[in-house]
Amino acid sequence: MELDFLATVLLSSLSSASILLIATLGLAVVYGLMGVINLAHGEFIMVGAYSALTATQIGLPFLLAIPFAVVTTMIIGAVVELLIIRKLYGRLFDTMLATWGLGMVFNQVAILLFGTVSPGIGMPQWSFKVGDYSLAVYPILMIFVAAVMLAFIYLLMTHTVYGMKARASIQQPQMAQAIGIDSSRVNTMTFAIGSGLAGLAGAILLPIIPATPSMGLFFAVKGFLTVVVAGPVTLTGSALAALGLGGGASVTASFMTSVVGDVFFFLVTAILLWLYPMGISAKWRRKL
Amino acid sequence: MNKLLAALSLTTALTMTTSAAFAEVKIGAIFDLSGGLNIYGIQQDQALDLAVASINEAGGVNGEDIVVVGYDAQSELSKYTQFAQTAVLRDGISAMFAGLTSSSREALRPILREANIPYFYSSLYEGGACDRNTFVTGSSASQQLSILMKWAVENYGPRVYIMAPDYNFGTISGYWIHKYAEELGAEVVGEDYLPLSMTDYAPTIQKIQAAKPDVVVAIPVGSAQTGFLEQFAAAGLKEDIGLISTNYGSGNQQIVVSPQAGEGYMSVMNYFPSASGETNAKFLAAWEEAYGTDTPVVTGSVDVWNAVHLWAAAANQAGTTDTDEVIAALQSGISYEAPNGTVTLEPGSHHLRQNMYIARGNANNGFDIVETFTDTAPTFENEICNLVDNPDVVEHFTPEN
Incomplete structure (x- = not known):
């Protein structure tokens, strides 16, 4: 096998893993810090994608459309937390059911608002060459974006008052309340941040994955499996799981067929969950 | 009260169905x-x-x-x-x-x-x-592909790569592509069948480059198609490799795709609005x-x-x-x-x-009919x-x- 092929496989697999991680981080934050499985996560990504699309259509440059999408999804997330999630604390299955239904509502609202086909914004037509192989720049850029998102969440959780309160609320809920942390307000914030991260994913991946009402489905399954495999240490766990599962599947697909790549993803997930029922990070001593 | 309502609505329903029988x-x-x-x-x-x-x-x-x-x-x-x-x-x-x-x-x-x-x-x-x-x-797939393959081999060259979804539409289309390629003296230099929910096209795009085809038959389904097109175009492959399809446009994918990615993508269908x-x-x-x-x-x-x-x-x-x-x-x-x-x-x-019409994706999110095959x-x-x-x-x- 030629060296240039190996190099492109490595780069594009890293990019695949990063895309998976970008789409998963919001879910991981909400699950890790609130214990809530948000089955509408894919639809929040969709909302982010349509927000960014709408922003570009009214003339905003793409770089400004991204923060617009983040703010929109954060507001929607906060409202959803106040109206629905808050009533269902500690009822894992009820929350799953409620958010699943919410996802269906979002999906149908998107169809009513935007119809079934909307013009995409296209991918920047930049490419570079590695030996004989040509690679599109934008997907490779996602490696950098994923790294920045990871660093941002890490700093948010470790170096801000909100982050400390959020971690206290999930690790020692009674103690946190006893010392005066308003855990419900912290939770609203956490859910809004999780939604905002989903919105960011939808917006920044828009050139790669065009906005369609049902696009949430593409991310839902693999995103959830990644978070479940990651386990309680949200950030490091998710990054590692995305790298192993997403990157591994991409490498497999490059050398064999795309179907085998998918089989790899699901098979390795099954094996990991069999070996580590609570996720790979269950016994780690890290907290993030 | 509820019973009365139910009885009432039942009678209305009955009268409606009987009156509708005329x-x-x-x-x-x-x-x-x-x-x-x-x-x-x-x-x-x-x-x-x-x-x-x-x-x-x-x-x-x-x-x-x-x-x-x-x-x-x-x-x-x-x-x-x-x-x-x-x-x-x-x-x-x-x-x-x-x-x-x-x-x-x-x-x-x-x-x-x-x-x-x-x-x-x-x-x-x-x-x-x-x-x-x-x-x-x-x-049907053979109805479209018999025409399209001939056109593609004549216009692009004999090296064909197949990129299709992994279910009967894709695999049977794959069969016909092989068959027509053989009849036309062309060669299938590679093929990749993808899961329906695929969004990661990077591996396929590398394999296409490794196989060096003249033309790629790309028939992923629905919105998955547009993601592939964008990456294919952004990687700069459009200049050297032709792209043909039997389903591009069937769900108005040409609207979703950006003009720079969709221009030049060939499709064959039994109808285009510009007919x-x-x-x-x-x-x-x-x-x-x-x-x-x-x-x-x-x-x-x-x-x-x-x-x-x-x-x-x-x-x-x-x-x-x-x-x-x-x-x-x-x-x-x-x-x-x-x-x-x-x-x-x-x-x-x-x-x-x-x-049957062979049409070319144009720069305005539409199609220009290139050739019409009657009857x-x-x-x-x-x-x-x-x-x-x-x-x-x-x-x-x-x-x-």
Whole structure:
């Protein structure tokens, strides 16, 4: 096998893993810090994608459309937390059911608002060459974006008052309340941040994955499996799981067929969950 | 009180059904109006309504108005069978127009055969369905690929790469690509069959570059196609490698794709809105009046439009909506002046002989027709399926068996 092929496989697999991680981080934050499985996560990504699309259509440059999408999804997330999630604390299955239904509502609202086909914004037509192989720049850029998102969440959780309160609320809920942390307000914030991260994913991946009402489905399954495999240490766990599962599947697909790549993803997930029922990070001593 | 209300609504319902029994003929419609497949289903349903309105305006079927009993299958297979049963057992329909995917057709077919009701399937598909009660107005894979492959090998060169979804539409199309490539002296230099929910095209794009083809046949389904196109174009492969498809545009993908990625992507289909002819101009005018100009008409809509008109013409010819007589009329070599030229129902295979258009994606999210092939026969289906001589055959033929 030629060296240039190996190099492109490595780069594009890293990019695949990063895309998976970008789409998963919001879910991981909400699950890790609130214990809530948000089955509408894919639809929040969709909302982010349509927000960014709408922003570009009214003339905003793409770089400004991204923060617009983040703010929109954060507001929607906060409202959803106040109206629905808050009533269902500690009822894992009820929350799953409620958010699943919410996802269906979002999906149908998107169809009513935007119809079934909307013009995409296209991918920047930049490419570079590695030996004989040509690679599109934008997907490779996602490696950098994923790294920045990871660093941002890490700093948010470790170096801000909100982050400390959020971690206290999930690790020692009674103690946190006893010392005066308003855990419900912290939770609203956490859910809004999780939604905002989903919105960011939808917006920044828009050139790669065009906005369609049902696009949430593409991310839902693999995103959830990644978070479940990651386990309680949200950030490091998710990054590692995305790298192993997403990157591994991409490498497999490059050398064999795309179907085998998918089989790899699901098979390795099954094996990991069999070996580590609570996720790979269950016994780690890290907290993030 | 509740009982009274229930009794009241029951009587109203009864009076409504009895009064509806006069001078009306009912047809069933099941399409995906919500869920992931609705990019096709909504337009199919709109086409059905438009066709029914145009027939009723012209005097209906044997002097009776057509009434549509419509259902939303919600992109779920189980809903198709459920609603088909309801339509057959409760609504008393005379014909059924339904389905998009091959799996939906295969779920519906036995129910309508059992009930002995003509069933019209209106979508492009992999080909090979053979059943006395089933009539196909879309084009089949061999019908499209025989034309497209010849054109592609002549215009791009003999090295072909296949990139298709991993289910029967993709694999059977793959078979035909191999077969036509061999006949044309071309070579399949690589192939990749992808899971339906694929969004990561980087591995495929590397494999395409490693195989160095002249042309890629890319037929991923629905919105997955656009993601591939963007990456293919952004990697700068469009300059050297031709890109052809049998389903690009069938769900208006050319709207979603950015012009720089979609320009030059070749597609072959039995209808494009830019098709010439007065019938098409009239059809488009009626469509735009009813539904506006936001979404271009797709091939599936014209397939439904043609199906309803063919059924109505057959029922008028037979002078009744009785199934056996309508089928006999449909098997009489009936034809119709359609938006896509004259279409003729092949008596034996129940597939359409119709025009095929090769079109090129342009810079304005539309298509320019490059070449028109008139009166193209569904050769494979005609060869393998003869329902006039063997009315009892019920088979979904694949080219391998």
